[in-house]
Structure formats: C-alpha cells, structure tokens
Amino acid sequence: KNEVEQSPQxxxxxxxxxxxxxxxxxxxxxxxxxxxxHPGGGIVSLFMLSSGKKKHGRLIATINIQEKHSSLHITxxxxxxxxxxxxxxxxxxxxxxxxxxxxxxxx
Amino acid sequence: NAxxxxxxxxxxxxxxxxxxxxxxxxxNHEYMSWYRQDPGMGLRLIHYSVGAGIxxxxxxxxxxxxxxxxxxxxxxxxxxxxxxxxxxxxxASSQPGTGxxxxxxxxxxxxx
Numbered sequence: 001k002n003e004v005e006q007s008p009q010x011x012x013x014x015x016x017x018x019x020x021x022x023x024x025x026x027x028x029x030x031x032x033x034x035x036x037x038h039p040g041g042g043i044v045s046l047f048m049l050s051s052g053k054k055k056h057g058r059l060i061a062t063i064n065i066q067e068k069h070s071s072l073h074i075t076x077x078x079x080x081x082x083x084x085x086x087x088x089x090x091x092x093x094x095x096x097x098x099x100x101x102x103x104x105x106x107x
Numbered sequence: 108n109a110x111x112x113x114x115x116x117x118x119x120x121x122x123x124x125x126x127x128x129x130x131x132x133x134x135n136h137e138y139m140s141w142y143r144q145d146p147g148m149g150l151r152l153i154h155y156s157v158g159a160g161i162x163x164x165x166x167x168x169x170x171x172x173x174x175x176x177x178x179x180x181x182x183x184x185x186x187x188x189x190x191x192x193x194x195x196x197x198x199a200s201s202q203p204g205t206g207x208x209x210x211x212x213x214x215x216x217x218x219x
Contacts, residue, residue, distance in 0.1 A: 041195065041213050094155075
C-alpha cells in the first residue's frame with residue numbers, strides 16, 4: 001500500500017467549476033507539499049503545510065494532521081489549471097509522493 | 108534567472124555506460140535532492156543532501172551515487188547504466204523552514 005494516496009486519479013471539469021483533490025497519508029509527517037506538474041513536465045511547488053490552511057490566489061490547501069488528510073481546492077477553475085497535481089509528505093528528510101491527480105479543465 | 112539548473116535535458120545511454128547528471132542552484136539552499144519519475148509510480152526520492160559534505164539515501168538509491176562538495180552543486184552519477192534506470196530525473200532544492208521547493212527542468216534518460 002502506498003504511503004500517500006491521492007484521489008481522484010483523473011478529474012475533468014468545466015471552466016469555472018470548484019475543484020477538490022484529496023490526499024491521505026499513513027505516516028507521521030513534518031510537512032506536506034502540493035506540487036503542480038505542467039503538461040511540458042516542469043514541476044512547481046504550490047504549498048507546504050504543517051497545519052491549518054493556506055491560500056494563494058484561487059488555490060487553497062488544507063491539512064488535518066489528526067486525520068492524516070489534506071485537500072487542494074481550486075476555485076473558478078480555468079483551462080490553464082490543467083496539470084497533474086501531486087501530494088508529497090516529508091518525514092525526517094525523506095519524501096514520499098502520491099501518484100498524482102490529472103486535472104483537465106475544459107473551456 | 109535564479110533557480111535550479113539541471114543538465115542534460117535528454118540522454119541516451121547504452122547498458123553499462125556511466126554518466127553524471129548535473130544539478131546546480133544559486134539560492135544558497137541547504138537541502139538538495141534527486142528524484143526519478145516513472146509512469147504509474149510517481150516521483151521517488153533517490154538521494155538527498157542537507158548540506159555540503161552530507162548526503163543520504165532515499166527510497167531508491169541502488170545504482171546511483173551522489174556527492175555534495177559545495178552548497179551549489181549536487182551531481183547524480185550512474186556508474187553502470189541499466190535499462191531499469193530509464194526514467195525522468197528531477198533535481199530539487201529547498202531551504203528548511205520555508206518549504207518551497209524549486210525543481211530543475213528534468214532529464215529524460217533512456218538506457219538501451
């Protein structure tokens with residue numbers, strides 16, 4: 001069983017829809033990261049969370065340490081949000097990654 | 108532009124050949140790491156370093172060597188390439204505490 005599970009694996013939405021991607025993990029962590037991988041392959045760090053909630057533009061990330069769960073929300077989705085979103089957890093200096101959620105936003 | 112520079116972008120090797128993937132950052136980050144990304148497997152940590160002179164193994168270190176002689180550079184060496192090492196490799200750096208990681212553009216390696 002993967003230590004980091006993401007759902008859904010694939011997600012198709014219409015422009016303007018509210019998007020939620022979920023991440024569950026099974027190990028004690030020091031931090032959780034959300035990454036975005038563009039169709040060209042480049043990876044960008046979106047958030048690092050150790051507790052609570054963070055917001056950047058239309059993106060919101062939350063984490064519940066007790067439940068070992070995090071969510072990434074995208075409000076007013078846009079075709080340019082189409083990418084693979086990856087959840088990663090850090091414990092000590094090691095990192096474990098989810099398999100990613102492929103998001104397609106249609107105009 | 109400041110960031111993580113990773114070279115080469117593409118490489119084809121024959122089984123048994125050796126090569127070094129280069130990674131350099133100019134942000135004075137202490138933490139640097141190498142990952143491989145395979146279809147259906149996601150990203151996996153190969154090796155990491157928390158500072159010059161300090162390296163450690165990640166989840167999939169076999170077949171790879173690293174060194175960290177300076178803060179800026181963190182090369183990944185394949186001593187004897189195998190087809191199982193065909194993958195896309197990413198280097199990243201970050202500063203402990205800020206959490207923001209910067210990734211290189213990736214190296215697509217094919218071992219034939």
